[in-house]
Amino acid sequence: MNNASVAPVKLVARTDNIIPEPSRGFVCTPYVEELTEQALAYLEVGYAIHFAGPAGTGKTTLAFHVAAKLGQPVTLIHGDDEFKGSDLVGRDMGYHRAKLYDNFIHSVVKTEENVNILWTDNRLTQACKNGYTLIYDEFTRSRPEVNNVLLSILEEKILNLPRPGRGKEGFLEVHPSFRAIFTSNPEEYAGTHKTQNALLDRFITVNVGHYDLETEVQITMAKSGIDRPDAETIVNVVRELRELGVKHRPTIRACIAISRVLVHRGGHARKDDPVFQWVCRDVLNREAAKVSFEGRLGISPLVSEAIKRVLEPEKIFKKNEVGAGQTPEPR
Numbered sequence: 001m002n003n004a005s006v007a008p009v010k011l012v013a014r015t016d017n018i019i020p021e022p023s024r025g026f027v028c029t030p031y032v033e034e035l036t037e038q039a040l041a042y043l044e045v046g047y048a049i050h051f052a053g054p055a056g057t058g059k060t061t062l063a064f065h066v067a068a069k070l071g072q073p074v075t076l077i078h079g080d081d082e083f084k085g086s087d088l089v090g091r092d093m094g095y096h097r098a099k100l101y102d103n104f105i106h107s108v109v110k111t112e113e114n115v116n117i118l119w120t121d122n123r124l125t126q127a128c129k130n131g132y133t134l135i136y137d138e139f140t141r142s143r144p145e146v147n148n149v150l151l152s153i154l155e156e157k158i159l160n161l162p163r164p165g166r167g168k169e170g171f172l173e174v175h176p177s178f179r180a181i182f183t184s185n186p187e188e189y190a191g192t193h194k195t196q197n198a199l200l201d202r203f204i205t206v207n208v209g210h211y212d213l214e215t216e217v218q219i220t221m222a223k224s225g226i227d228r229p230d231a232e233t234i235v236n237v238v239r240e241l242r243e244l245g246v247k248h249r250p251t252i253r254a255c256i257a258i259s260r261v262l263v264h265r266g267g268h269a270r271k272d273d274p275v276f277q278w279v280c281r282d283v284l285n286r287e288a289a290k291v292s293f294e295g296r297l298g299i300s301p302l303v304s305e306a307i308k309r310v311l312e313p314e315k316i317f318k319k320n321e322v323g324a325g326q327t328p329e330p331r
């Protein structure tokens, strides 16, 4: 099977919950291992954790990986601006009416009527009740009032339910095995929701940035099946562009996209390879355009510069030479 089709984490669906299993496509370098170990330590002690970082830094993948290590079912929720409280916790579904007629004695008809309110648990309630691992991906996309329910879950280990009569007093004690992993992108905090400072105070935030070079190379290879030398070139071009262009962009997803197309078309990451030229233009220009290239056709000067820095470093030295007789520092 082609590596490109292997997801980093295999998901086995069981009703609404999933049991993550480590998959062959998951890349575990010392960097990934260290992050995983730290996160597990916090979770094992009972803290909730929060992976915060820009898009494409592997937060969601790491959350699944860590959850898989915990070895219990996972409940996955994606933050959503449209969420209502009931989407997380549950809601009344109406009434169930049962009538019993007792006409044993002819003249008296006894009627007994039972009305039960039907309630459906939503994912968060199920996770708290059964002791699952909650992954709340991009939680800051949900409105803070919706997320308020998490405050008492994390602090007092109690889930408040919206109506009395359920459990003892409208609350449910959170199962001791319940664990929570949050992810968010700090770039999105501005303007969305003042992040729920109270919530941030209740979990341990692990800041993640872009993976180190070796991890990016291995992920690119694992997800596209490309050879190491080509993967290294592509990752280096993307890393150069991150320095030249918009902060945090492009991401590892660009490395994977370029590599998949190159593999598909039998191309290589070389300056004279036409496939490499057009795929870099299309995948990378989007980011570079934000800086200096205003939607014109052709390859963005920033992308060209990044490719040159990786594939023709000698040309960069010449350009930057200060005086005769000086030997340029190797890059």
Ligand SMILES: Nc1ncnc2c1ncn2[C@@H]1O[C@H](COP(=O)(O)OP(=O)(O)O)[C@@H](O)[C@H]1O
Pocket: 008, 025, 026, 027, 028, 032, 053, 054, 055, 056, 057, 058, 059, 060, 061, 062, 219, 222, 223, 252, 253, 256
């Ligand atoms: N350790 C890893 N092994 C294999 N692929 C990974 C790994 N970490 C991230 N990826 C891949 O990198 C890309 C970005 O990761 P993702 O978890 O979606 O980032 P984020 O949630 O921070 O935006 C995805 O295609 C993902 O499959």
Ligand SMILES: [Mg+2]
Pocket: 059, 060, 061, 137, 183
């Ligand atoms: Mg994500």
